[in-house]
Amino acid sequence: MSRPENTLPPDLFYNDTEALKYTTSSRIQKIQSSMTHRALQLLQLKSPSLLLDIGCGSGLSGEILSAPSSAGTPGGPHIWIGLDISSSMLGIALEKEVEGDLFLADAGQGVPFRAGTFDAAISISAIQWLCNAESSSESASGRLSRFFNGLYASLRRGGRAVCQFYPKNDTQKTMVSSAAVRAGFGAGLLEDDPGTKNAKTYLVLTVGGGELDG
Amino acid sequence: MKLLTLNFLTCAIKTCKTSPSSFPLHPQDSELEIVEADINVLFLRNMLPRLMWNELRLIVNELGLPSLPETAPDASSLLETKLQVPEGDTTGLNIEKIEVPSQVAKDLHRVLLETCIREGKLVCGNCGHEYKVMEGVANFLLPGHLV
Ligand SMILES: [Zn+2]
Numbered sequence: 001m002s003r004p005e006n007t008l009p010p011d012l013f014y015n016d017t018e019a020l021k022y023t024t025s026s027r028i029q030k031i032q033s034s035m036t037h038r039a040l041q042l043l044q045l046k047s048p049s050l051l052l053d054i055g056c057g058s059g060l061s062g063e064i065l066s067a068p069s070s071a072g073t074p075g076g077p078h079i080w081i082g083l084d085i086s087s088s089m090l091g092i093a094l095e096k097e098v099e100g101d102l103f104l105a106d107a108g109q110g111v112p113f114r115a116g117t118f119d120a121a122i123s124i125s126a127i128q129w130l131c132n133a134e135s136s137s138e139s140a141s142g143r144l145s146r147f148f149n150g151l152y153a154s155l156r157r158g159g160r161a162v163c164q165f166y167p168k169n170d171t172q173k174t175m176v177s178s179a180a181v182r183a184g185f186g187a188g189l190l191e192d193d194p195g196t197k198n199a200k201t202y203l204v205l206t207v208g209g210g211e212l213d214g
Numbered sequence: 215m216k217l218l219t220l221n222f223l224t225c226a227i228k229t230c231k232t233s234p235s236s237f238p239l240h241p242q243d244s245e246l247e248i249v250e251a252d253i254n255v256l257f258l259r260n261m262l263p264r265l266m267w268n269e270l271r272l273i274v275n276e277l278g279l280p281s282l283p284e285t286a287p288d289a290s291s292l293l294e295t296k297l298q299v300p301e302g303d304t305t306g307l308n309i310e311k312i313e314v315p316s317q318v319a320k321d322l323h324r325v326l327l328e329t330c331i332r333e334g335k336l337v338c339g340n341c342g343h344e345y346k347v348m349e350g351v352a353n354f355l356l357p358g359h360l361v
Contacts, residue, residue: 048254049257050260077252079254079257081219085355094351099251101215101216101350103354104351104353106355109354109361112223112224112354113223114222114266116264119260
């Protein structure tokens with residue numbers, strides 16, 4: 001199967017049919033949910049927090065963020081704000097009446113929140129999309145740098161971000177993590193089930209200068 | 215879109231980043247709705263130091279909602295002690311003290327988390343760019359030359 005991000009920008013790929021397919025596939029839902037729980041474990045939130053969900057799609061991760069700690073969401077329930085470039089995906093999120101606020105936005109254009117807004121950010125299977133430029137006027141590195149600079153500024157000191165993504169190869173993996181470091185983040189790449197077809201890459205980002213007390 | 219979110223949102227246009235008038239964005243032609251949500255005092259307490267209170271008051275006035283107090287509430291005013299008879303106690307002799315959200319917390323919760331902009335637009339005070347809000351979703355996609 002060709003990787004969707006190689007063929008079309010996400011706003012065109014996730015048209016209504018694809019968006020519905022993505023959201024109703026129970027296999028995808030299960031994987032998405034387990035990756036969200038893994039990301040939450042890495043975020044180590046201890047109390048109800050304000051979170052940014054980059055590439056929130058139809059709100060599969062958001063529903064977990066909105067759940068109380070008694071339902072397995074550490075520090076929950078959290079309040080979240082989701083960005084997605086696909087209006088079809090956001091349409092499904094609206095139908096599900098998710099609790100987060102939704103934005104039709106391209107993370108490659110930046111993160112339009114004032115400094116120190118979020119306690120933490122989460123992104124599941126989205127930021128590989130930033131690596132493809134959609135027109136000759138923008139470059140992948142420009143998109144990555146606008147995203148990470150904006151994300152860095154919008155997190156409070158001591159905040160964290162965890163981005164699970166599907167790098168196409170090692171070059172792309174390095175390109176993404178070095179863009180995060182250039183923006184000021186402390187960055188680590190974590191791989192679950194490396195070398196298998198279930199390999200998952202998590203970019204764990206920290207903002208220095210404050211206590212991570214949730 | 216919750217008023218909480220509006221208290222953190224800025225204009226997305228690069229040249230506005232450094233201008234203080236790009237925050238807050240000003241709602242226009244707004245249709246508001248109340249979306250009920252469970253109150254979460256721990257969350258409110260977490261958010262209090264991060265709120266821009268004067269800007270929140272300004273937006274509340276622009277929306278024609280009842281004015282907010284001049285200063286932000288203190289974290290200690292979010293809970294109050296209530297006396298109650300435990301469930302199942304028919305004697306009424308074993309009164310216990312419990313902490314419950316105060317009216318201050320309920321009012322704050324109502325304005326920040328339950329008052330939502332459903333339709334309308336958000337206008338940047340610096341560049342005049344208008345961001346449309348439809349069904350509560352704001353469109354922040356920018357044409358390439360504004361990025
Ligand atoms: Zn502006």
